Amino acid sequence: MKYFCPIHLDRPLSQEALALTCAEGHEIPMEQCGRFSIPRFDVAEEREVSVNERLYVGDSLNVKYSNFLDWLFRTFRTSEVEFRKSIFERMSLAHGAEVLVTGCGNGDDLLVLSDLFGDLDLRLHGQDISNTMVTHSAGRLEDSRQVVELNVSNASHLPYGEEQFDVVFHFGGINYFSERAAAISEMTRVVRPAGKVVIIDEGLAPWLRDTEYGRMMLNNNSLWSAQPPLRELPLNAVDVCLSWVLANCFYLLEFSKDPEFPNVDLDVVHVGQRGGSIRTRYHGQLEGVAPHLRDMARRQAVSRGMSDSEYLAALIESDVARDSA
Numbered sequence: 633m634k635y636f637c638p639i640h641l642d643r644p645l646s647q648e649a650l651a652l653t654c655a656e657g658h659e660i661p662m663e664q665c666g667r668f669s670i671p672r673f674d675v676a677e678e679r680e681v682s683v684n685e686r687l688y689v690g691d692s693l694n695v696k697y698s699n700f701l702d703w704l705f706r707t708f709r710t711s712e713v714e715f716r717k718s719i720f721e722r723m724s725l726a727h728g729a730e731v732l733v734t735g736c737g738n739g740d741d742l743l744v745l746s747d748l749f750g751d752l753d754l755r756l757h758g759q760d761i762s763n764t765m766v767t768h769s770a771g772r773l774e775d776s777r778q779v780v781e782l783n784v785s786n787a788s789h790l791p792y793g794e795e796q797f798d799v800v801f802h803f804g805g806i807n808y809f810s811e812r813a814a815a816i817s818e819m820t821r822v823v824r825p826a827g828k829v830v831i832i833d834e835g836l837a838p839w840l841r842d843t844e845y846g847r848m849m850l851n852n853n854s855l856w857s858a859q860p861p862l863r864e865l866p867l868n869a870v871d872v873c874l875s876w877v878l879a880n881c882f883y884l885l886e887f888s889k890d891p892e893f894p895n896v897d898l899d900v901v902h903v904g905q906r907g908g909s910i911r912t913r914y915h916g917q918l919e920g921v922a923p924h925l926r927d928m929a930r931r932q933a934v935s936r937g938m939s940d941s942e943y944l945a946a947l948i949e950s951d952v953a954r955d956s957a
């Protein structure tokens with residue numbers, strides 16, 4: 633798959649030796665890591681990082697994170713591989729699907745997709761802002777028989793063109809991305825209209841927050857108080873489905889996008905005394921008049937068999953016509 637300049641999104645990048653270049657002169661270095669040539673668009677380890685990003689920087693990050701996952705899945709009495717597999721099974725992945733995993737971490741999802749869904753010949757793509765994580769993922773995926781591409785980049789500026797993926801997936805880190813809304817918007821931009829964005833992260837189900845179980849979970853990990861990012865979904869998100877997994881401590885948010893959204897006719901006129909349409913009621917409001925004048929106008933409208941909206945429009949038009957006569 634072609635990479636696109638994350639600054640000039642309409643520009644595909646061309647590869648020259650171990651670098652990608654954009655027509656505007658941007659050069660993105662690549663690093664050879666076993667079989668993988670890994671473009672490094674935005675490397676957290678190489679710049680001043682935000683408070684959130686500090687969590688993700690450090691040479692031993694991959695070790696710390698796999699210790700955490702081990703604890704997590706033992707706590708939820710679930711096999712990590714079985715859990716990840718079950719999530720992908722519910723997506724009904726098509727043969728040859730292009731799948732992007734954002735914030736891929738140690739590559740656990742990519743490994744499950746590669747090892748357990750091999751007969752689907754998926755085309756797998758992983759990105760993460762941490763060089764440590766991507767390098768570690770590359771080592772683990774070296775023997776994969778699937779098409780796998782990895783890059784170091786920021787999920788809020790994905791280096792892909794529009795609508796390149798059938799599924800865009802994220803597990804476990806988006807609550808702490810420095811620009812969560814931008815990352816969701818990017819994940820939506822690069823998914824195909826018939827495709828799916830699936831996001832899972834910490835967030836205790838609301839009905840558990842005031843139970844002893846809920847309080848114990850929240851006390852253990854403040855991240856579990858996070859709310860699913862419903863307000864950060866883009867305008868064109870449709871078929872939005874929210875559920876909870878892992879003993880209801882993680883939200884699972886999935887949606888598709890409809891480029892035609894909202895496909896509504898704003899000009900259908902209401903039957904009834906008020907009259908008007910969604911558009912005229914919103915954009916056609918005048919200043920307030922005294923209540924007795926409003927009541928007078930309504931009585932006049934009723935006596936002429938008109939809606940309020942039709943009566944006012946007629947009144948204004950006839951006044952303007954009189955002036956210009």
Ligand SMILES: C[S@@+](CC[C@H](N)C(=O)[O-])C[C@H]1O[C@@H](n2cnc3c(N)ncnc32)[C@H](O)[C@@H]1O
Pocket residue numbers: 685688697734735736737738739740741759760761762765785786787788802803804805806808809810811
């Ligand atoms: C908690 S880990 C989750 C790893 C992985 N998704 C998994 O399932 O185990 C979060 C990951 O998100 C990455 N990350 C944080 N901010 C990011 C951003 N803005 N863009 C891409 N990756 C980011 C971190 O480097 C880290 O590897």
